[in-house]
Amino acid sequence: MQVVVRALEVLRAVAAKPKGATLQELHNELGIPTGSLHRLLATLAAEAFVTRSAMNRRYFLGPVAHQLAEGNQHRSALLVTPHxxxxxxxxxxxxxxxxxxxxxxxxxxxxxxxxxxxxxxxxxxxxxxxxxxxxxxxxxxxxxxxxxxxxxxxxxxxxxxxxxxxxxxxxxxxxxxxxxxxxxxxxxxxxxxxxxxxxxxxxxxxxxxxxxxxxxxxxxxxxxxxxxxxxxxxxxxxxxxxxxxxxxxxxxxxxxxxxxxxxxxxxxxxxxxxxxxxxxxxxxxxxxxxxxxxxxx
CATH class of the missing domain: 3.30.450.40 (GAF domain)
Incomplete structure (x- = not known):
């Protein structure tokens, strides 16, 4: 049960950061050990709940998470500060x-x-x-x-x-x-x-x-x-x-x-x-x- 709760905490934290979040930023905010946090993110990424940018190493909500939130059609069109x-x-x-x-x-x-x-x-x-x-x-x-x-x-x-x-x-x-x-x-x-x-x-x-x-x-x-x-x-x-x-x-x-x-x-x-x-x-x-x-x- 604790693993599920932590996974949801991670998802909420990522969702609250439209510019994405690094592993260290999530660790600082949630207090989850880095190793455990990395494993949670890897699992969430494998299931497409989060995605990781290879260009800036930041985590974002993935396509599955967006599909679950399809009702929110009026969020800002510019969710990530682009180059x-x-x-x-x-x-x-x-x-x-x-x-x-x-x-x-x-x-x-x-x-x-x-x-x-x-x-x-x-x-x-x-x-x-x-x-x-x-x-x-x-x-x-x-x-x-x-x-x-x-x-x-x-x-x-x-x-x-x-x-x-x-x-x-x-x-x-x-x-x-x-x-x-x-x-x-x-x-x-x-x-x-x-x-x-x-x-x-x-x-x-x-x-x-x-x-x-x-x-x-x-x-x-x-x-x-x-x-x-x-x-x-x-x-x-x-x-x-x-x-x-x-x-x-x-x-x-x-x-x-x-x-x-x-x-x-x-x-x-x-x-x-x-x-x-x-x-x-x-x-x-x-x-x-x-x-x-x-x-x-």
Missing amino acids: HAVVAAAEASGETVFLTELIGDRAVCVALSEGRHPLRLFVRIGQEMPLHAAASSRSILAYCPDPVVRRLLGKHDLVAFTEETPRTVEEVLDHLALVRTRGYDVCDDELDRCVWAVSSPIFTSTGSVAASVTLTAAGGRMRDERARAEALRTIQAAAHDLSAELGFSGGRPGTAGVPARSTQLRQESKHPATPRADPWEPPGAMSVDHLPAKESR
């Missing part, structure tokens, strides 16, 4: 910009900033992003070995959210190869109808992928080629700044021609896909003229 690069991208574009991390076998939104045109129903802190259908997830998975991607996708139903959603593992793998080639992903009506998103990976000092940063907007505002190109430049600039703060100095991710790996999953593949020639060209310099108006399958 200044995320805020700047949202202010510059007027659109919602958010960070996603691969936590366990789930891609989870860990921070966001809303612009002048918020999509409140599309994304929220702690929301699980479908691995096969969201640009935010795929721009991370693109740098995982194919066997790892197959294993992850095998744990989830490839739900057809719209007629544009990838429906098979092979289709997703083909798309991830395209993401690696151009260095970003676009989602157009694949997850939500009339919603458009562009996402770019965030690299660490070792060239592995820590997370992704994504700009999402109403599809009607992104039909113009210039609007899409500007959104791409904005999100690449944010990814560049975030990667730089993690120690990434530019050039090709990974070593010896091997594509960058996700920091969550670094198993080696016997057949790594060919990396882009230069993943960190100046923001906006790559493929802007070829940014598709509609993803073709």
Whole structure:
């Protein structure tokens, strides 16, 4: 019974901290021994009641906890103070910009900033992003070995959210190869109808992928080629700044021609896909003229 009570105390403490809480902060507040607290958090994380950000090591409420609290639809849209690069991208574009991390076998939104045109129903802190259908997830998975991607996708139903959603593992793998080639992903009506998103990976000092940063907007505002190109430049600039703060100095991710790996999953593949020639060209310099108006399958 004491373990259950302590677990609930931990959940309440995490829920009360919209900016997240570190292990030490929770220990100081609750007085639970660090070892016991770590085990409790590990159990809660395994069941998706909490999530841990690999970027700042803070704990947040997980997707299961948010599902239990779905009635609270009017909480602040900005639950976690995001990086200044995320805020700047949202202010510059007027659109919602958010960070996603691969936590366990789930891609989870860990921070966001809303612009002048918020999509409140599309994304929220702690929301699980479908691995096969969201640009935010795929721009991370693109740098995982194919066997790892197959294993992850095998744990989830490839739900057809719209007629544009990838429906098979092979289709997703083909798309991830395209993401690696151009260095970003676009989602157009694949997850939500009339919603458009562009996402770019965030690299660490070792060239592995820590997370992704994504700009999402109403599809009607992104039909113009210039609007899409500007959104791409904005999100690449944010990814560049975030990667730089993690120690990434530019050039090709990974070593010896091997594509960058996700920091969550670094198993080696016997057949790594060919990396882009230069993943960190100046923001906006790559493929802007070829940014598709509609993803073709």
